[in-house]
Amino acid sequence: MTPATTPATSYVVAIDVGGTGMKGGLVTDDGEIALHRHRPTDRAAPVAGVRAFAAELAALGAAHFGHGPRAAGLAVPGLVEDGVARYSATLGWRDVPAAEFCDLDVPVALGHDVHAAGLAEAEHAPERDFLLLPIGTSIAGAMVLxxxxxxxTLAGQIGHIPVWPDGEACPCGQRGCLAAYASAGAIAARYGTPGAAEVARAVAAGEPRAGAVWARAVEALALALATYTLILDPAAIVIGGGLARSGDLLLAPLRDRLAARLAFRDPPALRASALGTRAGVLGAAMLTRG
Amino acid sequence: MTPATTPATSYVVAIDVGGTGMKGGLVTDDGEIALHRHRPTDRAAPVAGVRAFAAELAALGAAHFGHGPRAAGLAVPGLVEDGVARYSATLGWRDVPAAEFCDLDVPVALGHDVHAAGLAEAEHAPERDFLLLPIGTSIAGAMVLxxxxxxxTLAGQIGHIPVWPDGEACPCGQRGCLAAYASAGAIAARYGTPGAAEVARAVAAGEPRAGAVWARAVEALALALATYTLILDPAAIVIGGGLARSGDLLLAPLRDRLAARLAFRDPPALRASALGTRAGVLGAAMLTRG
Structure with missing residues (x-):
């Protein structure tokens, strides 16, 4: 007689590397985050920092599940091509292969952070055509068509479409980019606070100067999303990233302004991501599916 | 002994219906236009006009090939959905089924004119990702991804993306649309001539006011094409329609301005359509392939 056995739970180590923080998790093959950790990004040695975090998560996994992970999935910012982190302006690396981020003895999948978040969002969104627009330090889009x-590699640069040509200078070298008005970083800088959350609080409290910065960001987003809608006709636009946490303070006026910018067609549905900042870790895990 | 026979040439009647003229042809299954005709669009009774033109082409086909066409393909402007011409602002129709445009006893395929041109261009373009942008009375894009x-139905409305928000009023009801600066119609209207060809001639002759209208159209196109490039990263942008006939008078400055609007990436290749205005008829024929 064969003894009854419980099959071992298959899981992966998943890390979403951001400009200031890293989110990590142990994600089971049915998409549950069994364990979640957060670490600051080591700006001086970001690759070694990811490697240490992956080793820590694998050790936690061995303790929790009684065996090692089947793979590791890493979502990183910047330019990613063929499993190599080509370039990140924020983190300063160039041409780092996946294996350097992780020395566990398992397959390592490396992908772009926004693309990874889009993979996760696509599993949960009912629409077949949508844009996921995470708004954080910068803005990029994950398109599902x-x-x-x-x-x-170079698509989805919605943060750098010119909404007001010859407007604000953007660090990218162009002028009038969406991100120069509507990224969390730009909103904070324009108001003069460390983060956009402070601006959102001031807007909610009725502070006029904060209201003006916020309205300008909303109008820039309305222009960019009207443009995206006219080109690709999405069924929905899903706002993610830190700024999505401001909820209707952002979404309600943005819905109005997007509708106002579209004369001959209805706007698509506009909502905040249901996954929120978990999208990155879940997407990093999905990268390992190959 | 079986006598040797030449197999009958299979062909279709193909019509590209425009706002002012219709282009028709007999297109063989290997994509040759065996015969080509041009008729003015009957603005008072456009559907009956297409029907008469289709019958005329079928009669020419019977005489030429000794047998009737296997199908008819019709490319029409406006909104087209599920083989029904839903709406055309220019031609004033609403909800006209394919069969009403053609009473030949063959299958009739109906499609959108810009989409049809894109089908034809896709067969000839070496790139897998490109935008065909026909510039005529209006501007719409056929995207190949x-x-x-x-x-x-609603995608590809590149003529109505806001290039200068709160700029010129566009007949569509929005402001600052690309088409309000760069359609052949807008260029002619801004300069005060019946057509854009007169403006092109004045530009070539160095007339300053024509030069200013032209430069404004070029800048509007550069902004719209930079936006498209940042979102969808095409390998090439192919300009079609009447305005493409001005060649380097349009393309040379547009290449410069597109590159100037993109700071952190190279612009895609930019060229005039090799098919020119034949793209519509060839594409209409391709609609019959189902």
Whole structure:
């Protein structure tokens, strides 16, 4: 007689590397985050920092599940191509192969953070055509077209479309970019606070100067999203990243202004991401599916 | 002994219906235009006009090939959905089914004119990701993504993305649309001539006011194409329609301005359509492939 056995739970180590913090998790093959940790990004040695975090999570996994992970999934910012982190302006690396981020003895999948978040969002969104727009330090878009993430190294640069040509200078070298008005970083800088959360609080309290900065960000987003809508006709636009936490303070006026910018067609549905900042870790885990 | 026979040439009647003229042809299954005709669009009774033109072409086909067409393909402007011409502002129709445009006893395929042109261009373009932008009375785009035309009733409205928010009023009801500066119609209207060809001639002759109208159109196109490039990263942008006939008078400055609007990436290749105005008829024929 064969003894009854419980099959071992298969899981992966998943890390979403951001400019200031790293989110990590142990994600089971049915998409549950069994354990979640947060670490600051080591700006001086970011690659070694990811490697140490991966080792820590794998040790936690061995203790929790009684065995090691089947793979590791890493979502990183910047330019990613063929499993190599080509370039990140924020973190300063160039041409780092996946294996350098992780010395566990398992397959390592490396992908772009916004693309990874889009993979996770696509599993939860009912629409086959949508844009996920995470708004944080910067702005980039993950596009899902006909049910499939549209991945391309240089596509989805929605943060850098010119909303007011010849407007604000953007660190990217262009002028009038969406991100120069509406990224969390730009909103904070324009108001003069360390973060956008302080601006949101001031807006909610009725502070006029904060209201003006916020309205300008909303109008920039309305212009960019009207443009995206006219080109690709999405069924929904999903706002993610830190700024999505301000909820209707952002979404209500943005819905109005997007509708006002579209004369001959209805706007798509506009909502905050249901996954929130978990999208990055879940997406990093999905990268390991190959 | 079986006598040797030449197999009958299979062909279709193909018509590209425009706001002022219709282009028609007999297109063989290997994509040759065996015969080509041009008729003015009957603005008072456009559907009956198409029907008469289709009958005329079928009669010419019977005489030429000794047998009737296997199908008819019709490319029409406006909104087209599920083989029904839903709406055309220019031609004033609403909800006209394909069969009403053609009473030949063959299958009739109906599609959107810009989408049809994109189908034809996709067969000839070496790139798997490109934008075909026909510039005529209005501007719309046919997008080819991963080698496949991206068809959607409301997508590709590149003529109505806001290039200068709160700029010129556009007949569509929005402000600052690309088409309000750069359609052949807008260029002619801004300069005060019946057509854009007169403006092009004045530009070539160094007339300053024509030069200013032209430069404004070029800048509007550069902004719209920079935006498209940042979102979808095409390998090429192909300019079609009447305005493409001005060649380097348009393309040379547009290449410069597009590159100037993109700071952190190279611009895609920019060229005039090799098919020119034949793209519509060839695409209409391709609609019959189902």
């Amino acid at each position: 006909r049910g499939r993430p549209y991945a391309s | 991963r080698g496949r035309p991206y068809a959607s």
